[in-house]
Amino acid sequence: MSLKTTAAPRALFMTLGAAALGMTALPTAAAAAAQTVVQGPSTQLDEIIVTGARNPEDPPVVADARRRLSRTPGAVAVVSAESLQDRYAPNIADALRDVPGVYAQKKWGGDVRISIRGSGIGNANHLRGLFVSQDGIPFNEADGYGDVQMIDPLLARYTEVYKGGNALRFGGSLLGGAVNLVTPNGASIGHTASVRADYGSWQTARVHAEVGGVRGDWDGYLGVTGATAEGWRQNSDGQQQYITANVGRSFGEDREVRLIVQGAYIHQQIPGSLTLALALSTPVMPAAANVANDYQRDYASARTTLSTKWRLSPGLLFEGAVYGTWKDLHHPIFQVIDQQSRNYGAFGRLDWEGRLFGLRADAFGGAWYRVGDLDAQQFVNVRGSSGTRTAKARQNAEALDVFGEGRLFVTDSVALVAGGAVGRAERDYQSFALPGVASTFNLTTGKDYEWFAPRVGLLWEGTSGAQAYANVTRSIEPPNFGSLSPTVGGFAAIEAQEAWTYEAGVRGRNTQFSWDVAVYRAELDNELLTFIVNPALGIPAATFNAGPTVHQGIEAGLDWRFAPGWRLRQTYSYSNFFFDGDKAYGNNDLPLVPPHLYRAELRYDHPAQGRWGGWFIAPSVESTPSDSWVDYQNTLKAPGYTILNLGFGWTVSEKTRLFVDARNLTDERYVSNFGAVTDARVASTAVFWPGEGVSAFIGLRIDY
Secondary structure (H helix, E strand, O other), X not given: OOOOOOHHHHHHHHHHHHHHHHHHHHHHHHHHHHOOOOOOOOOOOOOOOOOOOOOOOOOHHHHHHHHHHOOOOOOEEEEEHHHHOOOXXXXXXXXXXXXXXXXXXEEEOOEEEEEEOOOOOOOOOOEOOOEEEEOOEEOOOOOOOEOOOOOOHHHOOEEEEEEHHHHHHHOOOOOOEEEEEEOOOOOOOOOXXXXXXXXXXXXXXXXXXXXXXXXXXEXXXXXXXEEEEOOOOOOOOEEEEEEXXXXXXXXXXXXXXXXXXXXXEEEEEOOOOEOHHHHXXXXXXXXXXXXXXXXXXXXXXXXXEEEEEEEEEOOEEEEEEEEEEEEEEEXXXXXXXXXXXXXXXXXEEEEEEEEEOOEEEEEEEEEEEEEEEEEEEEEEEEOOEEEEEEEEEEEEEEEEEEEEEEEEEOOOOEEEEEEEEEEEEEEEEEEOOOOOOOOOOOEEEEEEEEEEEEEEEEEEEOOOOOEEEEEEEEEEEOOOHHHHOOEOOEOOOOOOEEEEEEEEEEEEEOOOEEEEEEEEEEEEEOOEEEEOOEHHXXXXXXXXXXXXXXXXXXXXXXXXXXXXXXXXXEEEEEEEEEEOOEOOOEOOEOXXXXXEEEEEEEEEEEOOEOOEOOEEEEEEEEEEOOOEEOEOOOOOEEOOEEEEEEEEEEEEEOOEEEEEEEEOOOOOOOEEEEOOEOOOOOOOOOOEEEOOOOEEEEEEEEEO
């Protein structure tokens, strides 16, 4: 097995890995030191550190989520709604910006490239290798393909992040893990009603309103968001509307039935990717074809969930749901993509706490069944409208996961953890020959996948709530329909992607510090990678199974409250992904995810004085200090960048807050992300998405 890496990254990986494991001694020393100082006011560390310790200022629903996630012997995180109140966060990239190890970068509008530990890096577009859901209900199609444009962070009470194999609670066995948004309800909303308005650069405007409450055994919540923007680049106008209704009926403590209905509509023009030279010299210009053919995406969705949480006994809790989603897509690009999909499913999970062999123990187990069908058509693009139909197909996917995990505390502070998932996925495809269209054909084909993904781990928990952990997890990703690339000969010979991931880390907090450090190494077989072929010929991409590849890295977060009102937050991700003796690419580095990603924010909160409310100021920096490879042959790099931002906020009154969010203050020209190509010396390299220029947004929030 090759351990391909340069001397500096290898040294960095080994040094920080040893430091992470050595930090297991830190909680005890820090706790002892904390006893020698005067206890100051408690403060909220709100989004990235998960420990067993309860933060007094956490809303109860968020604190409970932290406690639940702390059972996991691996890297997890919680992002609370409170962390988004004082900044402009229109998409999932902004919501997850302070979670170490999450690579989420905006391309245009709400289209975000999101990857955890290199998941889905072979995709030129959209989502793969990561389960993204709200209340456990997937935004992914039943075959795993997904899109995050339907997400409104303002309609989430908090967001859970389960990195890698730590997503077993959702039946997940994907390399990237899971991101799950939790909808507010009448009991968790934290106020009776709220109105928020944001306005800023490029005619950006957003209004959000929500109302909720509890009456007797019933609770209800209604939230709506409307947004519009011309966009920084030409041909990037867009608008979005979201609505969520959540009604619950309680039958006693930990016993409820809940109905959630969600709807969304998105219209977004697509400016297109550019060559590197154009992305840096004239970044606001659109791709010529995108203007000529009015590239855009119109997307409507409706989602309905009926769920229950039911306490069966003091130590046994059942959670389950049935759901249905409908999506309609009108997507003029090289042709007009017209799709309608319907996805249905059900899941149930039991959580148990008690004693086993006289030792403290807990466990969860359940099953998740899902089925979906998609009607796909393509038409000649006539300036954004549908011309002659050129393709017609139907896709059907079905999957079942049965999963479970348990912890047994062999001492008061050390738990052995074991679990796994058994899964099956089916892909059935049918295409239809169209009269007068020579490229179409009749085909009926299908393929099934089965797997077992075990998991073992170790968790240490100190009296302060600090934790250290280690685990080994297998992940499986069956290819979606796009990866299978059906032709007249049937599906392409694409196998499921498999990986073993080894992970270790520490996390904890005291009165001054919060820390969260993880190191991991994933050894992959048959990684699903994609190269751009020729969209003009109706072949947007082709997928292949790579030879052995390795994804390894470090995810680190540190909060330091070094003086009253002052906090320094830092996150750092090191990503070292490479081929391991591939027939075509040897030991080359994999493209897309930058080797280093660093973010830091220094924030000062000034307390209220007399009639004047409190205020804060928060300069921040985001940097990728080294270049990133663009092609598998390692002949072209995208340059690194550093951008400076500034946040400011004022608490006008107890119920009114005002903020300003200024970004890229130096108007840095940079590439936010790009698509991969095989060899930049011979392939088209118009794959770069320019990062946005200098901008400012102001927001006002009023609670009732």
